[in-house]
Structure formats: C-alpha cells, structure tokens
Amino acid sequence: MTLPSSEASPELGPQPSAVPPTRRGVSRRGLLGAAGAGAAGVGAGLAGGFGLASHGPSSTAAAAAPGSAAYPFYGEHQAGIVTPAQDRLHFAAFDMVSDDRADLVTLMQDWTAAAARMTQGRDAGPFGATSGPYDAPPDDTGEAIGLPSSGLTLTFGFGPSLFRQGGRDRYGIAERQPAALRRLPHFPGDNLDPDRSDGDLCVQACADDPQVAVHAIRNLARIAFGRAAIRWSQLGFGRTSSTSTSQTTPRNLFGFKDGTMNLKAEEPSLLDSHVWVPPTSGTKDAWLSGGSYLVARRINMTIEIWDRQPLSEQEKVVGRSKAEGAPLSGGGEFTQPNFALLGSDQQPLVAADAHVRLVHPDQNKGVQLLRRGYNFVDGSTSLGRMDAGLFFLAYVVDPRTHYIPMQTKIARGDGMSEYLQHTGSALFAVPPGVAQGGYLGQALFA
Amino acid sequence: MTLPSSEASPELGPQPSAVPPTRRGVSRRGLLGAAGAGAAGVGAGLAGGFGLASHGPSSTAAAAAPGSAAYPFYGEHQAGIVTPAQDRLHFAAFDMVSDDRADLVTLMQDWTAAAARMTQGRDAGPFGATSGPYDAPPDDTGEAIGLPSSGLTLTFGFGPSLFRQGGRDRYGIAERQPAALRRLPHFPGDNLDPDRSDGDLCVQACADDPQVAVHAIRNLARIAFGRAAIRWSQLGFGRTSSTSTSQTTPRNLFGFKDGTMNLKAEEPSLLDSHVWVPPTSGTKDAWLSGGSYLVARRINMTIEIWDRQPLSEQEKVVGRSKAEGAPLSGGGEFTQPNFALLGSDQQPLVAADAHVRLVHPDQNKGVQLLRRGYNFVDGSTSLGRMDAGLFFLAYVVDPRTHYIPMQTKIARGDGMSEYLQHTGSALFAVPPGVAQGGYLGQALFA
Numbered sequence: 041m042t043l044p045s046s047e048a049s050p051e052l053g054p055q056p057s058a059v060p061p062t063r064r065g066v067s068r069r070g071l072l073g074a075a076g077a078g079a080a081g082v083g084a085g086l087a088g089g090f091g092l093a094s095h096g097p098s099s100t101a102a103a104a105a106p107g108s109a110a111y112p113f114y115g116e117h118q119a120g121i122v123t124p125a126q127d128r129l130h131f132a133a134f135d136m137v138s139d140d141r142a143d144l145v146t147l148m149q150d151w152t153a154a155a156a157r158m159t160q161g162r163d164a165g166p167f168g169a170t171s172g173p174y175d176a177p178p179d180d181t182g183e184a185i186g187l188p189s190s191g192l193t194l195t196f197g198f199g200p201s202l203f204r205q206g207g208r209d210r211y212g213i214a215e216r217q218p219a220a221l222r223r224l225p226h227f228p229g230d231n232l233d234p235d236r237s238d239g240d241l242c243v244q245a246c247a248d249d250p251q252v253a254v255h256a257i258r259n260l261a262r263i264a265f266g267r268a269a270i271r272w273s274q275l276g277f278g279r280t281s282s283t284s285t286s287q288t289t290p291r292n293l294f295g296f297k298d299g300t301m302n303l304k305a306e307e308p309s310l311l312d313s314h315v316w317v318p319p320t321s322g323t324k325d326a327w328l329s330g331g332s333y334l335v336a337r338r339i340n341m342t343i344e345i346w347d348r349q350p351l352s353e354q355e356k357v358v359g360r361s362k363a364e365g366a367p368l369s370g371g372g373e374f375t376q377p378n379f380a381l382l383g384s385d386q387q388p389l390v391a392a393d394a395h396v397r398l399v400h401p402d403q404n405k406g407v408q409l410l411r412r413g414y415n416f417v418d419g420s421t422s423l424g425r426m427d428a429g430l431f432f433l434a435y436v437v438d439p440r441t442h443y444i445p446m447q448t449k450i451a452r453g454d455g456m457s458e459y460l461q462h463t464g465s466a467l468f469a470v471p472p473g474v475a476q477g478g479y480l481g482q483a484l485f486a
Numbered sequence: 487m488t489l490p491s492s493e494a495s496p497e498l499g500p501q502p503s504a505v506p507p508t509r510r511g512v513s514r515r516g517l518l519g520a521a522g523a524g525a526a527g528v529g530a531g532l533a534g535g536f537g538l539a540s541h542g543p544s545s546t547a548a549a550a551a552p553g554s555a556a557y558p559f560y561g562e563h564q565a566g567i568v569t570p571a572q573d574r575l576h577f578a579a580f581d582m583v584s585d586d587r588a589d590l591v592t593l594m595q596d597w598t599a600a601a602a603r604m605t606q607g608r609d610a611g612p613f614g615a616t617s618g619p620y621d622a623p624p625d626d627t628g629e630a631i632g633l634p635s636s637g638l639t640l641t642f643g644f645g646p647s648l649f650r651q652g653g654r655d656r657y658g659i660a661e662r663q664p665a666a667l668r669r670l671p672h673f674p675g676d677n678l679d680p681d682r683s684d685g686d687l688c689v690q691a692c693a694d695d696p697q698v699a700v701h702a703i704r705n706l707a708r709i710a711f712g713r714a715a716i717r718w719s720q721l722g723f724g725r726t727s728s729t730s731t732s733q734t735t736p737r738n739l740f741g742f743k744d745g746t747m748n749l750k751a752e753e754p755s756l757l758d759s760h761v762w763v764p765p766t767s768g769t770k771d772a773w774l775s776g777g778s779y780l781v782a783r784r785i786n787m788t789i790e791i792w793d794r795q796p797l798s799e800q801e802k803v804v805g806r807s808k809a810e811g812a813p814l815s816g817g818g819e820f821t822q823p824n825f826a827l828l829g830s831d832q833q834p835l836v837a838a839d840a841h842v843r844l845v846h847p848d849q850n851k852g853v854q855l856l857r858r859g860y861n862f863v864d865g866s867t868s869l870g871r872m873d874a875g876l877f878f879l880a881y882v883v884d885p886r887t888h889y890i891p892m893q894t895k896i897a898r899g900d901g902m903s904e905y906l907q908h909t910g911s912a913l914f915a916v917p918p919g920v921a922q923g924g925y926l927g928q929a930l931f932a
Contacts, residue, residue, distance in 0.1 A: 108799065261872070277723070294628075344711070352619075363631075
C-alpha cells in the first residue's frame with residue numbers, strides 16, 4: 041500500500057451507505073480527546089532542558105494523560121537514540137523482497153509518514169482502523185485504539201546487505217556503502233543463529249507500553265507488504281540502560297545494575313565524539329552525517345548456572361557489588377573503579393577478568409558506547425532452561441573503533457563470557473533525522 | 487533448596503568478615519521504605535469493595551508508590567483468578583524431575599513461602615539477593631530489587647500427569663485425580679506443539695511490570711531445582727480480558743475489543759456457578775473445593791492474512807463493530823446481540839458463523855467462562871510471519887461442560903477459525919487458596 045503524500049482528511053465520518061447502523065469510526069487521537077486541528081502541533085513540540093534539539097517529551101501531549109508523552113518524529117537526529125530509554129522494545133529486521141529501487145524509496149517514504157503519525161499517538165494511516173472504505177482493509181490494525189503514544193519512538197537503519205548482496209548492487213547505492221558498514225566479524229564463542237542475525241533494514245520500536253511498540257512494528261510490516269518482510273524480530277521487556285541522568289539505573293537478568301557508565305543525553309560533546317557520525321560532505325558517507333551505527337547482539341545468559349553461583353563469584357565476575365552497583369574497589373555506584381587497588385590478599389579488588397575492568401574506557405582507548413539494550417525472555421529451551429538474556433543495542437560513531445576491539449577482547453578474556461552466549465548479531469547504519477517534508481534516508485537516494 | 491519453615495531474620499546486616507568495604511545488602515522491601523516489622527501487615531491487608539474476601543489491592547502497600555498495589559497471597563481462593571487482570575503475564579508449566587512424594591510436598595511448601603513473600607514485593611527468600619552468606623548462592627536473583635510488588639499474583643495448578651503418568655501413580659495421589667482432569671481432546675484444526683503443551687504443574691504470574699512477573703517465575707524455577715523443571719513457558723504483554731467492572735475492555739491482536747461479556751469479580755453468584763468448584767466433601771475431588779480448572783491454549787493468529795481482510799469481513803467474522811465492539815445487530819458494546827435480527831438482504835446481521843454467536847451463553851447451554859488471556863508476540867517464524875496471537879487462559883468449574891463442547895463447536899463452525907491455529911494446550915486443576923500456615927494443595931496430600 042502506498043500512502044498518499046498529502047493525507048486525506050484523517051477524520052472521515054461514518055460511511056452510511058455501506059455500513060450497519062452501529063458502525064462508527066474511532067481513532068487513537070479521537071479517543072485521546074485531542075482536537076483534529078491541533079494534532080499537527082503535537083508533533084511540533086520541542087523538548088525542554090538538556091539543550092537537545094528534538095527528543096524531549098512534548099508537553100502538549102504529556103498534559104493529556106499518563107503515558108501520553110510524545111517525542112517529535114522530525115529532527116536533526118532520529119529519536120530513540122538519546123531519548124530517555126523507554127521500558128519496552130519490539131525490534132524487527134527486514135529483508136527487501138523487491139529488487140526495484142523505487143520500491144525501496146517509496147517504502148522509506150511510506151514508513152516516514154506512518155512513523156510520524158504513530159509516534160504522535162495517531163493511527164498508522166489517515167483512515168485509521170475503523171473509518172476507511174468498508175470493503176478495503178483498514179490502514180491501521182486497531183489494537184492500539186485507546187492507547188496513548190506511550191513515548192513511542194521508531195528508529196530505522198540500513199544493513200550492509202541493502203548496499204551489496206553477493207557483490208551485487210541491488211539499488212544503485214553500493215558505492216555509497218560506508219567502509220564501516222560490514223557484517224561484524226565472528227567473535228570467539230559466537231554461536232549465531234542466521235535467523236536471528238543481519239537484515240537489509242531494521243526498525244527499533246521503543247515505548248512504555250508493549251502493545252504500542254508491537255502495534256508500530258506490525259503496521260510497518262503491513263505497509264511493507266510486497267516490498268520488504270520481517271526477517272527476525274525481538275521483544276524486550278525491561279530496559280537495561282539509562283540514556284539520561286533523569287533515569288535510575290535498571291537491572292539486567294544477572295540481577296546487577298547495568299549501564300551505570302552509559303553515555304547520557306546530557307553529555308552532548310561526548311555524544312558528538314562517540315555516537316554521531318560527523319559531517320563528511322563530499323565523501324561517500326556524507327548521507328550518514330548526523331546518523332550513527334547500531335550494533336544489535338542477542339546475548340543469552342545461562343540463567344540457571346548463574347543462579348547457582350555464590351554471591352562472591354557473581355560480584356567478582358561483574359567487578360561491582362550486587363546491592364549498590366559500586367565498584368569492588370570502593371565507593372558508590374558512580375565512583376570510578378580503582379583497578380590498581382589491592383586487597384589484603386595482594387590481589388586486585390577488581391579482578392583482572394572482571395567485566396567492569398574489560399569494558400572501561402580507560403582500558404579501551406577511551407571509547408564509550410551509548411547502550412540501549414533490553415532484557416528478554418523468549419520462553420524456554422527444549423532443555424527446560426530459560427531462553428533469556430540481554431538484547432544488546434548500542435549506538436556508536438564507528439563500530440571499527442567502538443565495538444569490534446572491545447568485543448574481541450571481552451569474548452576472550454571476560455569472566456562473564458562463561459555465562460553468556462551470543463546467539464544473534466547485526467549491524468546497521470542509522471541515517472540522521474528527517475526534516476519536515478523529507479523522508480528516511482533521503483540523502484542516500486538523492 | 488528447601489527454605490526454612492521458620493524464617494531467619496530477613497534483614498541481616500553486612501557480613502563484615504567476608505565482604506569488601508562497599509558491600510551492603512539491600513532488599514526490595516528496604517528500598518520501598520517499609521519498616522521490617524510492618525511487612526507482615528502488608529500481606530494481611532483485606533480488599534475493600536466487591537464483597538471479595540481476599541483479592542482487592544492492599545491499601546497498606548498501595549499508599550507507598552505507583553505500582554506497589556499488593557494482593558494478599560492467603561485467602562479462600564487463589565489470587566490471580568478474579569483479581570483485576572494485570573497487564574503482563576509470565577506463565578510456566580513444570581514437569582517433576584523427582585518421583586519422590588516428599589519432594590513434591592516440600593516443593594509446594596517452598597513455593598508457598600516464596601509466593602507469599604514475592605507477591606508482597608519482598609525477595610523470594612529471607613536473605614534476599616544481596617544479604618545472604620557471601621559464599622552461597624543468593625536466595626533471590628536480584629533483578630526485581632527496587633521494583634514494587636506491581637500487583638503480582640501467583641496462581642498454581644496441577645496437571646493430569648501429576649496424578650498418573652503412563653498409568654503409574656507417581657506420588658500416591660492417583661485415586662484423587664478428578665474425573666474432569668484429563669488431557670483435553672484433540673479438536674478439529676489443532677496443530678499442537680508438545681513442547682508448548684501439558685505439564686505436571688503450572689504457575690501463572692501476572693503483574694503490571696513484566697520484570698516482576700519474570701522474576702517470580704525464575705525464582706520459583708530456581709527453588710524447584712532438582713525437583714521440578716520448566717517444561718514450557720509463555721510471556722504475554724497485553725491482557726485481553728477484563729475481570730472486573732472497574733476495567734475497560736482491552737483489544738486483542740485482531741484489533742477488536744475482547745472479553746466484553748467476560749465473567750467479572752463483581753458477580754459472585756455467577757462465579758459460584760461457573761468458576762469455583764463447589765464443596766464436595768467425602769469425594770475424591772474434595773481437595774479441589776473452592777478451586778477451579780484452568781484451560782490454557784496458545785492460539786496463533788494469522789496476522790498478515792487478517793490484516794489484508796476488508797473491515798467488512800473482519801467485522802462479519804467477529805460479529806461486532808471494530809470501533810465500539812457493538813454487536814452488528816445494533817446498540818453499544820454491552821448491548822446483548824440479537825441473533826434473529828435480519829438485514830435488508832434478509833440475512834442475519836450477526837452471521838451464522840460469527841464468533842460472538844458461537845460463543846454466546848445462549849448458544850452454549852448458558853455456560854460462561856472467566857477468561858484471563860494475554861496477547862503474545864514471540865518474534866517471527868522462518869517465513870517472516872509474526873509468531874503472535876492470543877494465549878488463552880480460562881478458569882471454569884468443569885472443562886467437560888464449560889470448555890470442551892464450546893471449543894468443539896467453534897473449531898468446526900466459527901468463521902474466525904480460518905485465522906487461528908491452536909499451537910499449545912494444557913489443562914490444570916487449580917487448588918483453592920492457602921490459609922496462613924498452610925501450603926498449596928495441602929488437602930491433596932493430607
């Protein structure tokens with residue numbers, strides 16, 4: 041389905057000629073009580089605080105009801121990166137099923153239109169779930185009727201295979217493939233499932249209500265029909281990182297606080313160094329300026345084995361206390377670890393193979409990641425063990441400097457690796473934000 | 487692990503002889519600010535309203551913070567049945583891995599103790615995640631530290647195989663197996679996965695925070711180690727039924743309101759007729775008096791096909807309008823459908839194969855179910871389709887009268903069946919509630 045570039049009136053009345061007497065259309069917006077004429081203003085709300093251009097909550101929407109905070113879709117960067125991490129995730133990787141460049145471009149245009157609507161708590165299409173032509177499929181699936189925007193952000197990325205597949209230039213964009221956008225190498229201990237790895241496109245849907253995140257992915261998949269299809273997807277139920285100093289540090293399924301040292305939205309100069317791709321006009325990467333790279337790794341935890349370890353072993357592996365998240369060298373959660381400090385046994389208080397040591401910037405040429413991962417439980421394996429862990433998401437300026445060296449090191453030397461197994465892997469280039477009237481990745485196709 | 491029957495002090499101080507200087511124990515209760523001496527009072531809170539004995543929120547806990555509503559664990563019936571349906575689910579079926587009756591009995595005792603704690607927002611064991619002996623595994627896994635009780639309920643059931651397996655009386659309880667507790671028959675169109683079906687035991691964890699529900703199942707699995715192991719489990723992210731008139735009707739993944747005609751907590755005489763097993767003293771079923779039967783069915787929806795259907799077809803299949811959930815014969819959501827009313831084409835406005843007609847009590851000898859299902863998305867299939875649908879949970883007085891006839895009928899004649907596939911199935915007997923000092927299913931083992 042191709043959405044009209046200029047929308048029809050989003051509030052069509054009942055279709056009396058074809059419908060039974062009880063039929064009345066409703067929209068998410070209508071139920072939220074926002075006037076039709078005011079809806080455009082919701083998307084235009086600007087963030088207060090933090091000096092961020094676009095990704096604070098819209099107070100216009102936030103005033104309406106709990107959960108109705110709406111983040112602007114349009115802006116310099118895509119939302120869902122430095123946006124304060126929402127509680128729930130539905131992530132989907134798509135493969136193109138068409139080799140036609142026009143299909144790819146119109147898909148980006150249609151996804152842009154739908155994302156701009158849904159992130160503001162509106163239906164995916166202009167008719168909505170219940171008010172379109174009675175003999176046509178609705179342009180929204182309806183399960184989010186009555187639910188507010190719930191802080192929904194939709195963040196889109198392009199995988200290496202979109203540019204070249206088996207050496208073939210599928211869409212005339214091969215020469216614009218950044219050198220950094222290659223499949224991640226095989227790391228020691230990787231046990232990757234091809235059905236949970238890679239993809240031509242990705243969409244990260246984050247929201248405070250999982251039904252809103254699921255609704256968004258489902259409608260984007262519906263809109264993509266005939267052009268792209270879901271390759272794999274992953275739900276996450278609990279955020280494992282804070283991306284703002286306004287948030288408390290959550291806990292992962294090891295029971296430890298996670299993301300204490302994460303990059304935060306309130307550190308714009310660090311974001312410029314470690315997250316945003318810098319301006320590179322004139323190069324083949326120019327279209328990615330203001331964008332980022334997204335590393336996605338499905339990391340299973342051997343929950344049952346971990347749960348049988350003494351508290352002492354758990355803390356030694358992490359290098360932090362379980363209660364407070366403080367480094368074992370002393371202090372509180374936000375105290376910097378002292379890797380040189382020795383205990384009474386003349387061994388470092390933070391062990392040589394402790395996770396906190398191996399991932400610390402001081403041990404990694406100063407690199408920092410913007411992590412945005414989620415806890416997941418996908419039921420149980422055939423052995424009766426929880427199929428659970430951390431769906432790792434990190435935004436970085438360049439995976440060659442900011443992920444591959446660190447992961448190579450921790451895959452070999454981190455004591456935590458004994459309790460982990462990487463089962464999925466993907467890398468995407470995340471284009472910059474969209475200007476009003478533009479569409480996702482427009483500079484790539486220009 | 488067997489928990490001590492009389493708990494040690496739940497608030498042990500630091501263990502200075504073995505721990506680094508930064509180590510301090512924390513507990514969920516401690517972080518919630520409730521005094522240790524007052525915690526017992528939280529569990530003793532009684533429900534206001536509705537004339538229910540036990541399953542309204544505890545105002546003691548509810549005053550503390552959002553999400554801190556706590557439902558009493560002890561009571562005439564188990565919580566999690568007529569309790570207003572919480573937003574999130576983690577359901578697990580377990581198989582016993584021990585043939586020792588004592589292991590089953592102590593497991594029920596240990597689960598009782600842990601459930602009584604966790605439903606009140608406390609750690610699974612008396613030491614908690616961070617305050618136990620430093621060289622022993624913690625008796626709580628820790629990922630719920632800092633999270634309130636979040637309305638957690640834990641509801642336990644016994645499958646047919648617990649009583650007899652291959653004709654064998656495993657635990658000396660075979661003669662107490664109720665006649666109604668048999669594997670459900672094969673229904674037309676069933677495509678059941680044995681790895682998502684049946685089980686010796688079940689636990690339904692419902693909460694308003696998924697991390698709290700997951701934490702509870704994980705800790706019960708940890709406690710069961712060596713006695714029982716998870717056979718299968720299922721997460722659900724959105725409730726699809728209301729079980730109280732205080733709740734709005736949610737939507738399923740067809741985008742329609744679901745559970746409009748569900749039994750509600752405010753209808754105690756209907757619950758006595760349709761949900762609670764009546765007193766049958768002296769019979770082999772006597773231990774189940776005040777309990778219920780739980781039907782669990784994993785029902786996949788063919789989302790992508792449904793989404794391509796015209797609104798007219800969707801509404802015809804359901805027999806209700808998508809917008810309001812009103813019967814196609816007219817009125818509003820709660821108007822009773824008029825199955826005789828004809829349209830201008832002389833066909834019934836509610837089609838002969840409409841779902842609302844086939845499941846209506848008037849078409850099923852008056853039987854009603856207490857539904858408590860959840861939407862699920864378990865990623866995608868290898869065909870790129872959403873592995874999604876409805877995890878159907880229903881509590882009934884007797885599955886032979888209250889589920890099997892209806893499901894037999896709708897599997898054959900319901901227009902909705904075209905868009906459904908049942909992929910998992912289980913039946914459990916749900917014992918009555920636990921009295922203070924007692925344990926789950928005690929009357930079965932007495």
